[in-house]
């Protein structure tokens with residue numbers, strides 16, 4: 001990784017507003033772009049991807065995939081992220097910034113009832129409990145072995161709201177709460193803390209390594225040990241599985257070993273298997289590092305709901321700025 005080696009995070013009050021806004025939008029749009037790009041090759045192997053698209057692999061918005069998506073359409077990852085994004089913008093505009101988990105739960109149930117074509121098993125079971133009356137803060141699976149990646153794939157809006165450094169406790173609180181309607185195991189929910197600390201620190205101008213150290217410092221002992229082991233092992237690719245741990249570590253690997261948003265996300269989705277979600281998590285982190293302006297135009301041009309995401313991301317970033325009195 002060659003970009004953003006300068007650590008600007010000590011200078012957050014002066015680090016340019018428009019650069020931070022570009023990075024906040026980059027995280028939201030990056031998530032949706034990575035998801036849409038990966039949807040084409042979900043449930044395939046890297047070898048099958050090369051056989052189908054050549055040695056450079058899957059690099060374009062093609063649609064198709066297991067659920068025959070139209071070109072540029074995103075999947076459940078970004079559909080659920082949109083629920084969280086709209087919920088946080090809504091509470092922020094009502095003057096009560098922060099996550100209202102019951103409001104988020106109502107949006108998830110409406111989405112669940114709309115009959116989306118793909119939905120993770122953990123999420124499906126949890127949303128059935130939520131719909132049947134379990135409170136949103138308790139409907140996620142608390143079994144420690146329930147470690148799927150269905151919460152970390154949608155978490156970025158929390159970091160966009162609480163991007164300012166003085167709001168790290170709120171960021172951690174709402175990252176955990178944003179997972180609760182569907183996931184409650186330590187590994188699954190703290191994956192959201194790790195990803196969101198990375199995103200917020202990158203928006204504020206931290207280097208990748210500084211952001212990683214701060215993520216380690218803010219998460220619990222299980223994730224801290226996993227991040228330290230991964231670091232000591234040379235930050236390897238951990239495979240594109242549906243598990244939160246390997247998804248986050250592979251996403252970090254893809255960002256760390258490339259030098260642009262485009263390269264990071266292409267590397268992520270070409271691991272196949274859970275390609276849309278590894279693409280989404282890589283995209284939310286790489287987007288915060290490089291900004292919306294670095295996302296290839298050929299991908300953005302066809303992205304479903306592009307303008308809606310830009311408008312909502314801008315609104316949520318501004319709510320966070322106004323809270324801290326650090327607006328433009």
Ligand SMILES: [Mg+2]
Nearest residue numbers: 075076077276
């Ligand atoms: Mg998906």
